[in-house]
Amino acid sequence: MTLTQAVLSFAVVAGLLTLVPGIDTALVLRSSITRSRGYAFSTALGISTGAMVWGVAAAVGVSALLAASELAYRILTLAGAAYMVWLGVSLLWKSRAKAGPGAGVPAAATVPAAGNGQLVRGWATGAGTNLLNPKVGVFYIATIPQFIPAGSSPLLMGVVLAGVHCLLTMAWFTLLIFGSQLASKWLKGQRSMRIVDRITGTVLVGFGLKLAATPGH
Template identity: 55%
Template sequence: MTVTSAIASFAVVAGMLTIMPGLDTALVLRSAITLGRSRAFATALGILSGVLVWGMAAAVGASAVLTASQLLYDVLRLAGAGYLAWLGIGMIRRTIKERGRPASGDTADGVGAAAPEATWARCWARGLGTSLLNPKNGVFYMAMLPQFIPGDAPHLLMGVVLATVHDLEGLVWFSALIFGTQLVRRWLNRASVRRAIDALTGTVLVGFGLKLALGDT
């Protein structure tokens, strides 16, 4: 297998994974709808940063340790479950607190006003934490990446290249989702809709957390 054919083959697999509905898509959509375009891109970049870290780790064999050690896997799994539950409960609590407040107007990027605590950096960190604390990401890269690294290629460099390919595909997909929300921004800008999105996303996050904690794959 040549480097070119390896990259092309991995791009197909990673592309299919990217467009599958999941936690990452839910987080980015929620940010685009309730916090605005810039915060959504911050969330997306955080997720993609985590993907790059996992790719590098898999290339040097760190995720092999995670896969081989049940204790380490369980620790990361429970940490991820707690983190997702914390995010989800926080969203649900904000939904309850914001009921009865007057609706906010449009913001510069066409969606509802972002909460004061939802800074660009915090949105990026939220995306990064969600990606890094998901052990399934490590297992995926451990299982898939070695198959697309030619024997004569530098493993770390090839891992970075493949993870970057995955990131570029993710950036295209997330951009389509984020800009797509602008087509219905007047409807999405309603406070009741934003609260419903937060409540739904929060519930999904708590559900993902419980599923991860119970070890249900």
């Protein structure tokens, strides 16, 4: 397998994975609909950062430790599950607060531009969600070795392949963000924002509970 063949083959696998709706997609859509375009891109960039860290970790063997150590995997799994549930409950509580007295008067919600602090928060949310999901690490440790040509540097290939995945992810998220922005006048009403928060919160809580209930790897 040549370097070009390895990169193209991995791109097909990573591209298909990127298109499958999951927690990352829910977070980016929610950020785009209820926050701002800048916040959504920050969240997407955080998710890509987490993927890059996992890719490099897989290349240097950190993810191999997770694959081999039941305890390490379980600790990270529970930490990730707790983080997901906390995010989900926060969104559900926020949607409940929005539905309170005086919350639904405007026909459309005004979404202010994200400041630097908000952009950092969006990035941290995306990165934290990805980094605390050990299944991302397991995916990389299971796939990256299959696409390393003989004689190539595992670390360099890990960076290259993770970079390819990040580029595909950002391209897909860009389409989602701009697509949701086109429909913003229908999606940014108070009622729509509560529904988005509740759906995203429920997905996060469900994902977290499922992650916590996973017996092992």
